[in-house]
Amino acid sequence: SQQGEEDPQALSIQEGENATMNCSYKTSINNLQWYRQNSGRGLVHLILIRSNEREKHSGRLRVTLDTSKKSSSLLITASRAADTASYFCATEDQGGSEKLVFGKGTKLTVNP
Amino acid sequence: DAGVTQSPTHLIKTRGQHVTLRCSPISGHKSVSWYQQVLGQGPQFIFQYYEKEERGRGNFPDRFSARQFPNYSSELNVNALLLGDSALYLCASSLGTGLGETQYFGPGTRLLVL
Numbered sequence: 001s002q003q004g005e006e007d008p009q010a011l012s013i014q015e016g017e018n019a020t021m022n023c024s025y026k027t028s029i030n031n032l033q034w035y036r037q038n039s040g041r042g043l044v045h046l047i048l049i050r051s052n053e054r055e056k057h058s059g060r061l062r063v064t065l066d067t068s069k070k071s072s073s074l075l076i077t078a079s080r081a082a083d084t085a086s087y088f089c090a091t092e093d094q095g096g097s098e099k100l101v102f103g104k105g106t107k108l109t110v111n112p
Numbered sequence: 113d114a115g116v117t118q119s120p121t122h123l124i125k126t127r128g129q130h131v132t133l134r135c136s137p138i139s140g141h142k143s144v145s146w147y148q149q150v151l152g153q154g155p156q157f158i159f160q161y162y163e164k165e166e167r168g169r170g171n172f173p174d175r176f177s178a179r180q181f182p183n184y185s186s187e188l189n190v191n192a193l194l195l196g197d198s199a200l201y202l203c204a205s206s207l208g209t210g211l212g213e214t215q216y217f218g219p220g221t222r223l224l225v226l
Contacts, residue, residue: 030211040200042116042217043155050212088154092211099145099168100215102154 006089006106014111019076021106023089024069030092032065033100034074037086046074046087079110114138116205116218124224125193133188133221137205143167144186145215146178147202155202161186162209190223198225 007022025032031050035043049056049065049072056063062075076083086107090100117136125131137144143162147155160168161180175191184205190197200222204215 035217040149040151040220040222042202042219043204045214045216048212048214090154099157099160099170100147100155101157102147104152104154 006087006103008106009104010107010109012109012111013079015079015081017079017110019079019083019108019110021074021087021108023072023074023103025072025089025091025101025103026070027091027093029067032063032072033090033092034061034063034072035088035090035102037088037105039085043088076108079108081110081112084108084110116203116216118201118203118218118221120221121219122222122224124226126226127193127195129193129225130189130191131193131223133190133201133203133223135186135188135203135205135218137184137186137203138216141205141207141216142184143206143209143213144180144184145204145206146186146188147204148172149200149202149220151199158188160209167209193225195225198223 033048034046037043047058049063060077065072086105088102088105090102119134145160146158149155157170159178164180178188180186200220202220203218206213206215
């Protein structure tokens with residue numbers, strides 16, 4: 001079963017604009033990760049944030065985590081057409097079950 | 113260095129048939145996980161193997177089985193295929209099984225069951 005939901009399900013913006021995607025989850029987690037998937041192919045790991053962290057940056061990516069609200073957001077700044085993809089959050093629980101539990105994803109379209 | 117490779121890339125089967133999907137992890141990676149991704153959904157965990165032993169199993173029927181070989185490559189087998197098994201099957205490898213280990217995904221095998 002899916003851990004949670006990404007919001008929005010789809011997002012369309014112009015190149016240069018910022019894109020914000022949100023993720024909610026249900027259980028206590030050890031960490032939350034964001035992945036990108038192009039055209040229904042393999043997933044690429046973007047960034048990991050641990051449960052004791054509140055914010056993390058990597059290049060044009062900024063991730064926040066609010067464990068009290070069981071939610072995370074991914075901000076992509078100065079978007080490019082190449083950022084067009086589906087973005088998924090995935091959680092690893094504290095029980096150490098060693099599996100990733102993915103949300104349903106946000107489909108981002110960046111128009112040139 | 114080569115990434116995770118999967119074969120075949122596409123496969124068409126009919127209901128009731130059996131299928132075997134293959135995965136080769138990144139060199140040096142000892143853990144392989146399998147995920148099923150139905151169209152419009154996120155991937156769902158099927159199995160994890162580490163050092164040839166099953167370390168985790170998702171909520172899938174016994175028709176799904178897997179194994180890992182001494183060279184750490186892996187096979188996913190699905191028996192008695194159903195229409196609902198049509199999906200993208202993703203393999204991911206990692207160095208070990210620790211929390212927070214980065215998983216590297218292959219391009220997937222797209223299975224269509226008619």
